[in-house]
Amino acid sequence: xxxxxxxxxxxxxxxxxxxxxxxxxxxxxxxxxxxxxxxxxxxxxxxxxxxxxxxxxxxxxxxxxxxxxxxxxxxxxxxxxxxxxxxxxxxxxxxxxxxxxxxxxxxxxxxxxxxxxxxxxxxxxxxxxxxxxxxxxxxxxxxxxxxxxxxxxxxxxxxxxxxxxxxxxxxxxxxxxxxxxxxxxxxxxxxxxxxxxxxxxxxxxxxxxxxxxxxxxxxxxxxxxxxxxxxxxxxxxxxxxxxxxxxxxxxxxxxxxxxxxxxxxxxxxxxxxxxxxxxxxxxxxxxxxxxxxxxxxxxxxxxxxxxxxxxxxxxxxxxxxxxxxxxxxxxxxxxxxxxxxxxxxxxxxxxxxxxxxxxxxxxxxxxxxxxxxxxxxxxxxxxxxxxxxxxxx
Numbered sequence: 111x112x113x114x115x116x117x118x119x120x121x122x123x124x125x126x127x128x129x130x131x132x133x134x135x136x137x138x139x140x141x142x143x144x145x146x147x148x149x150x151x152x153x154x155x156x157x158x159x160x161x162x163x164x165x166x167x168x169x170x171x172x173x174x175x176x177x178x179x180x181x182x183x184x185x186x187x188x189x190x191x192x193x194x195x196x197x198x199x200x201x202x203x204x205x206x207x208x209x210x211x212x213x214x215x216x217x218x219x220x221x222x223x224x225x226x227x228x229x230x231x232x233x234x235x236x237x238x239x240x241x242x243x244x245x246x247x248x249x250x251x252x253x254x255x256x257x258x259x260x261x262x263x264x265x266x267x268x269x270x271x272x273x274x275x276x277x278x279x280x281x282x283x284x285x286x287x288x289x290x291x292x293x294x295x296x297x298x299x300x301x302x303x304x305x306x307x308x309x310x311x312x313x314x315x316x317x318x319x320x321x322x323x324x325x326x327x328x329x330x331x332x333x334x335x336x337x338x339x340x341x342x343x344x345x346x347x348x349x350x351x352x353x354x355x356x357x358x359x360x361x362x363x364x365x366x367x368x369x370x371x372x373x374x375x376x377x378x379x380x381x382x383x384x385x386x387x388x389x390x391x392x393x394x395x396x397x398x399x400x401x402x403x404x405x406x407x408x409x410x411x412x413x414x415x416x417x418x419x420x421x422x423x424x425x426x427x428x429x430x431x432x433x434x435x436x437x438x439x440x441x442x443x444x445x446x447x448x449x450x451x452x453x454x455x456x457x458x459x460x461x462x463x464x465x466x467x468x469x470x471x472x473x474x475x476x477x478x479x480x481x482x483x484x485x486x487x488x489x490x491x492x493x494x495x496x497x498x499x500x501x502x503x
Contacts, residue, residue, distance in 0.1 A: 144400025152427025164482030196224020226324020274371025388421035413441025431473025
């Protein structure tokens with residue numbers, strides 16, 4: 111009966127996405143590294159910040175608008191880059207870009223998105239800002255330069271550079287579903303999961319072709335084959351990357367640079383010294399190293415250390431507009447959300463993402479109203495009644 115209900119929360123969208131996606135795709139999206147302790151901690155940690163309710167304050171003119179990375183936004187939120195999002199719904203990244211544009215929030219295209227830069231940019235309504243673009247440091251620096259130029263020519267002016275992936279994390283759900291294996295047994299396992307979702311096969315696998323990696327079409331030989339693509343990507347992760355490579359990147363990119371994947375104050379200070387305009391406090395959604403701190407736990411110290419020099423954003427476990435409010439109160443300028451928008455996309459397409467964002471904006475407005483705040487810029491620690499000792503003061 112859950113499929114007949116109207117989704118009201120991120121978890122509702124998750125339940126509907128689970129019923130539509132083949133298991134290996136749902137688990138790829140939903141899962142984390144190791145025993146998934148950090149994945150769970152990301153969600154739970156936001157609840158440790160208790161809001162301070164205030165009354166009899168004039169809240170007749172509450173405004174959720176702000177600016178992120180120089181872009182006007184209806185609320186302090188951007189859609190995070192999610193690899194393979196175009197396999198969760200037909201031409202998924204293009205649908206998500208349209209939804210984000212309609213909601214007046216930024217959309218970030220992953221390097222390993224199914225839809226390429228040109229297709230996503232073409233999907234934007236007239237006059238809408240271009241997407242942000244996410245990139246990894248690849249061994250092939252020529253490929254990096256080519257992708258940067260492609261993004262610039264497509265109109266992108268904000269680069270989200272992921273720095274916490276020298277090697278891919280150990281994601282046990284992917285192993286169980288045969289995503290880390292070749293051969294007949296793995297193929298049969300995935301085929302059985304596909305047969306259990308004929309609606310997805312028809313709508314996405316058949317009507318959504320080509321399921322290739324659009325932005326990497328000129329870089330990856332055999333890019334339409336997931337196994338060939340995985341082999342190329344595994345060979346391209348570069349564990350030798352240091353801050354000197356970020357210095358090199360700064361010479362290659364003319365636009366705004368956000369470094370994503372920092373959890374440490376010292377690294378945040380190094381990002382400022384390297385010329386980044388902003389950072390994303392992130393543990394890759396719990397998908398890289400299980401056992402590291404939840405992002406809510408380290409955000410306040412990082413924001414205090416570099417908030418005057420950098421635009422501090424955060425991701426990881428944000429599941430509502432109230433969590434968004436908590437993130438701002440703990441020091442972030444805005445948040446990036448990943449799984450929630452893709453759950454909504456998988457379950458309801460563009461309309462689903464629009465509904466999710468509209469609900470979160472209403473929740474943020476309600477939190478502001480009942481804490482007596484009328485402007486996003488005024489949200490701070492004074493709007494918190496109590497913060498758990500787990501969140502580092």
